[in-house]
Amino acid sequence: MATAAQKRAAAKAEYDAFIAACPSRRLLDAISDKWVALILSALGSGPDCAGGPRPMRYSELLRLLAGVSEKMLTQTLRALERDGLVTRTVTPTVPVMVHYELTLLGMSLHEMMRGLKAWAETNMDEVLGHRRAYDQVVDTLR
Numbered sequence: 751m752a753t754a755a756q757k758r759a760a761a762k763a764e765y766d767a768f769i770a771a772c773p774s775r776r777l778l779d780a781i782s783d784k785w786v787a788l789i790l791s792a793l794g795s796g797p798d799c800a801g802g803p804r805p806m807r808y809s810e811l812l813r814l815l816a817g818v819s820e821k822m823l824t825q826t827l828r829a830l831e832r833d834g835l836v837t838r839t840v841t842p843t844v845p846v847m848v849h850y851e852l853t854l855l856g857m858s859l860h861e862m863m864r865g866l867k868a869w870a871e872t873n874m875d876e877v878l879g880h881r882r883a884y885d886q887v888v889d890t891l892r
Contacts, residue, residue: 780833785826787863788815793836793852794860803857805839805849835859 765774780786792814794803806814812823827850830836835856841847852860 777833780829781859783826785815785818785822786830787867788818789823789826789830789850790835790852790856790860790863791867793850794857794864803852803860805851808848808850811850830856 766772767775767778769775789811792811793806808823808827811827812818812820815823818826827836827838831838831850834853837851837853839849839851841849
């Protein structure tokens with residue numbers, strides 16, 4: 751029979767996002783944010799989504815990500831940097847230039863996010879059709 755300490759050590763060795771206290775669940779929560787997905791896509795493919803990964807300035811990201819506030823962009827970039835997905839490089843010029851770039855870990859996540867973004871864009875018409883049909887059924891039941 752395993753002790754409580756042994757059980758904790760075993761649980762830590764094998765992350766399981768289905769367990770409420772698992773740190774991987776908190777990571778999934780963090781990376782499932784829409785701004786994370788869009789920032790990773792932007793840094794991994796550039797604004798036209800055709801190029802490869804490249805550093806981007808804060809102001810470029812702010813212009814590209816329609817609807818993001820400066821506060822939300824700053825918070826999201828800090829969280830991505832803390833998780834090791836993005837690096838922040840400060841160039842001491844006048845004015846100071848700050849660039850953000852994906853790390854190798856960030857690139858591995860970008861590949862999945864790019865696929866998710868492409869899936870959403872490809873299937874949006876079908877999803878909207880399902881939403882309309884569902885809403886019509888629900889409306890007739892009211």
